[in-house]
Amino acid sequence: MLIDRITEGLRDPELAGRLSRQIHDAATRPLRLMEVCGTHTMAIFRHGIRSLLPAEVELISGPGCPVCVTSAGDIDQIIDLADRPGVILATFGDLLRVPGSDCKNLAEARAEGANVEIVYSPAEALKIAQATDRTVVFPAIGFETTIPVIAATALEARQKGINNFKLLVSHKVVPPALYALLGDPELAVDGLICPGHVSAIIGEKAYEPLAAKFHIPCVIAGFEPMDILSAIYLLVRQIQDGQARVENCYGRVVSREGNPRARAMIEKVFEPCDAQWRGLGAIPGSGLALRPDFSDLDARTAFGLVFHDVPEPKGCRCGEILTGKVKPPQCPLFNTRCTPTRPVGPCMVSSEGTCAAYSKYGGL
Amino acid sequence: MSTKRILLDHGSGGVASRELIETIFLPRLDNPILSRFEDSAVLPASAGRLAFTTDSYVVDPIFFPGGDIGKLAVNGTINDLAMQGATPIGLSLALILEEGFPLADLERLADSIGDAARSSGVPVVTGDTKVVHRGKADKIFITTAGVGMVADGLELSSRLARPGDAVLLSGFFGDHGITIIATRSGLAIQSDIQSDTAPLHNMVAAMLARKENSIRCLRDPTRGGIATVLAEIAEKSQVQINISEEALPLRPGVSTACELLGLDPLYLANEGKCIVIADSASAQDLLAIMRATPEGRDAALIGRVAPLDAGVRKGRVVLRTAIGGTRLIGSLSGEPLPRIC
Numbered sequence: 001m002l003i004d005r006i007t008e009g010l011r012d013p014e015l016a017g018r019l020s021r022q023i024h025d026a027a028t029r030p031l032r033l034m035e036v037c038g039t040h041t042m043a044i045f046r047h048g049i050r051s052l053l054p055a056e057v058e059l060i061s062g063p064g065c066p067v068c069v070t071s072a073g074d075i076d077q078i079i080d081l082a083d084r085p086g087v088i089l090a091t092f093g094d095l096l097r098v099p100g101s102d103c104k105n106l107a108e109a110r111a112e113g114a115n116v117e118i119v120y121s122p123a124e125a126l127k128i129a130q131a132t133d134r135t136v137v138f139p140a141i142g143f144e145t146t147i148p149v150i151a152a153t154a155l156e157a158r159q160k161g162i163n164n165f166k167l168l169v170s171h172k173v174v175p176p177a178l179y180a181l182l183g184d185p186e187l188a189v190d191g192l193i194c195p196g197h198v199s200a201i202i203g204e205k206a207y208e209p210l211a212a213k214f215h216i217p218c219v220i221a222g223f224e225p226m227d228i229l230s231a232i233y234l235l236v237r238q239i240q241d242g243q244a245r246v247e248n249c250y251g252r253v254v255s256r257e258g259n260p261r262a263r264a265m266i267e268k269v270f271e272p273c274d275a276q277w278r279g280l281g282a283i284p285g286s287g288l289a290l291r292p293d294f295s296d297l298d299a300r301t302a303f304g305l306v307f308h309d310v311p312e313p314k315g316c317r318c319g320e321i322l323t324g325k326v327k328p329p330q331c332p333l334f335n336t337r338c339t340p341t342r343p344v345g346p347c348m349v350s351s352e353g354t355c356a357a358y359s360k361y362g363g364l
Numbered sequence: 365m366s367t368k369r370i371l372l373d374h375g376s377g378g379v380a381s382r383e384l385i386e387t388i389f390l391p392r393l394d395n396p397i398l399s400r401f402e403d404s405a406v407l408p409a410s411a412g413r414l415a416f417t418t419d420s421y422v423v424d425p426i427f428f429p430g431g432d433i434g435k436l437a438v439n440g441t442i443n444d445l446a447m448q449g450a451t452p453i454g455l456s457l458a459l460i461l462e463e464g465f466p467l468a469d470l471e472r473l474a475d476s477i478g479d480a481a482r483s484s485g486v487p488v489v490t491g492d493t494k495v496v497h498r499g500k501a502d503k504i505f506i507t508t509a510g511v512g513m514v515a516d517g518l519e520l521s522s523r524l525a526r527p528g529d530a531v532l533l534s535g536f537f538g539d540h541g542i543t544i545i546a547t548r549s550g551l552a553i554q555s556d557i558q559s560d561t562a563p564l565h566n567m568v569a570a571m572l573a574r575k576e577n578s579i580r581c582l583r584d585p586t587r588g589g590i591a592t593v594l595a596e597i598a599e600k601s602q603v604q605i606n607i608s609e610e611a612l613p614l615r616p617g618v619s620t621a622c623e624l625l626g627l628d629p630l631y632l633a634n635e636g637k638c639i640v641i642a643d644s645a646s647a648q649d650l651l652a653i654m655r656a657t658p659e660g661r662d663a664a665l666i667g668r669v670a671p672l673d674a675g676v677r678k679g680r681v682v683l684r685t686a687i688g689g690t691r692l693i694g695s696l697s698g699e700p701l702p703r704i705c
């Protein structure tokens with residue numbers, strides 16, 4: 001299969017050892033790199049990449065998990081809809097344990113009788129809609145990677161005239177959040193490991209103004225261990241040399257231009273809006289909403305929902321976790337009141353979240 | 365039968381119930397104990413101790429590549445007995461059917477249950493059927509219980525792993541979990557991947573017959589996968605279990621599907637595999653015994669048990685990754701996976 005062939009050589013222990021030694025040699029002072037993307041966070045844990053790095057190189061996890069950054073207000077709306085008779089809420093599984101404002105989550109709502117179905121794709125949700133006369137609501141959560149698929153599903157629903165399929169849109173886009181993060185004077189990050197899949201859509205060039213404005217090196221990486229190690233090596237080299245360029249070590253998937261067709265698909269269905277990020281607050285232009293001519297697909301319109309901004313869970317330091325200021329063990333709730341089975345904050349909720357990864361795998 | 369679907373009458377205990385059992389189940393599960401139709405089955409028992417287990421099956425979809433909910437219910441309970449070293453004697457079979465469930469599907473499942481019982485040599489000796497209103501259950505739920513005999517002196521437990529022991533796995537892992545998830549998500553996976561549901565009692569009997577004294581623990585890594593079972597053993601035995609990613613038998617297709625779906629295969633369910641912790645002096649012999657059986661054809665040595673490092677207080681599992689890194693393996697913590705068994 002395709003992936004088997006592609007990954008050949010990308011998991012070679014000898015190559016990994018060599019890269020690890022090169023990173024050891026290149027890093028002569030302490031430096032901190034942020035992996036923007038949650039899938040990188042998982043890959044770094046899964047392959048034990050930290051154990052191959054010198055003590056000087058610290059990896060911190062950025063805001064890269066779409067579920068993590070979904071605000072409590074959005075979750076409240078999702079739970080509200082799931083509770084309504086005549087609605088089936090079809091969702092990706094990792095949303096189930098995300099707490100809303102009163103700490104209630106979808107899993108509990110389901111136990112109390114809400115109609116929640118776990119699906120693995122929006123197409124599966126559309127299929128459910130075709131087989132029922134109830135209204136199927138799909139919470140559209142995700143970054144540039146997921147958005148084209150959901151846009152395609154919206155177009156398919158329209159084309160097939162499936163009127164009982166609605167989207168509850170909380171999409172977010174990555175670049176505005178990076179601007180907001182990097183503008184924080186307290187943020188102590190020396191380089192960015194930029195997401196692979198998101199970059200496949202937005203392209204290398206999306207990072208160029210960012211690298212210039214904040215004088216920060218950006219390297220786009222794939223998800224194989226060798227991709228990540230190469231990116232770390234390139235970042236260390238740039239930082240040591242005082243450079244701040246965009247480099248791409250995921251050329252087999254990411255081009256300079258990205259994927260204009262996917263972007264056109266997104267633009268056809270969605271338009272930019274301000275969005276509330278859990279832990280980060282409101283970021284202008286960082287969200288996507290359905291265009292007016294797709295409002296018939298909008299669950300908020302269909303059910304007359306209004307958004308209430310709700311404060312972050314008490315004691316949770318997710319905001320600082322996401323900006324790389326603290327690590328999970330520094331949060332007083334970590335592994336005490338907040339655990340993978342009973343998460344308080346979003347970073348514990350997602351299996352890709354920083355706190356969950358720390359709790360499950362430790363810092364090893 | 366005149367109707368093509370299950371009606372509430374079929375669970376009433378009256379004529380329709382009797383007819384359902386007589387036309388669908390008795391011919392397929394036929395054995396002298398079941399056909400006596402008494403309130404309970406009376407089984408012959410040999411010397412030793414009794415192992416007794418029960419499990420419910422709610423898998424969705426009910427038919428999937430490599431098996432179905434019926435086969436799963438028979439094999440799963442046989443395996444729970446086998447993991448204690450028990451020789452299975454008989455199973456119970458209780459069905460909860462949703463009103464409207466197609467009789468053709470019930471017949472197909474009864475065929476499959478009959479086949480599984482016959483080929484494993486473990487009869488279904490007692491059973492029950494109930495029907496609930498449409499919407500009060502999802503198609504069919506099955507509960508099986510099983511009894512078996514354990515030889516005196518045999519003790520297998522997750523508490524018995526010792527530093528130096530070998531960790532064996534009876535074959536490719538993750539097949540069942542990925543099959544169910546892929547079937548549900550409509551993801552096309554390679555045709556060589558299907559549920560691994562299989563009874564393990566014959567393989568276990570062969571292992572115990574020759575190596576009883578070197579086996580410390582047998583576990584079938586169903587829900588939570590091999591990661592969760594290994595973490596449990598490490599914790600209960602207060603040891604470190606070191607496993608090697610390279611030694612783990614994982615089909616390329618399963619690995620690919622996991623990448624696409626963002627899943628860790630170590631946490632995927634298995635329905636016909638077992639983890640063996642054994643004295644390392646016997647590891648090669650045990651591998652040979654396992655590999656000589658169809659269920660254990662692809663058995664592999666996947667790791668070793670080590671003492672806890674100084675300062676570490678809790679048992680843990682350390683994976684040496686393919687690229688030479690290391691990481692800790694935790695147990696599954698309530699990931700909202702769909703119904704897989």
Ligand code: SF4
Nearest residue numbers: 317318331338345355
């Ligand atoms: S441990 Fe929990 S409460 Fe603390 S920062 Fe992480 S997610 Fe938030």
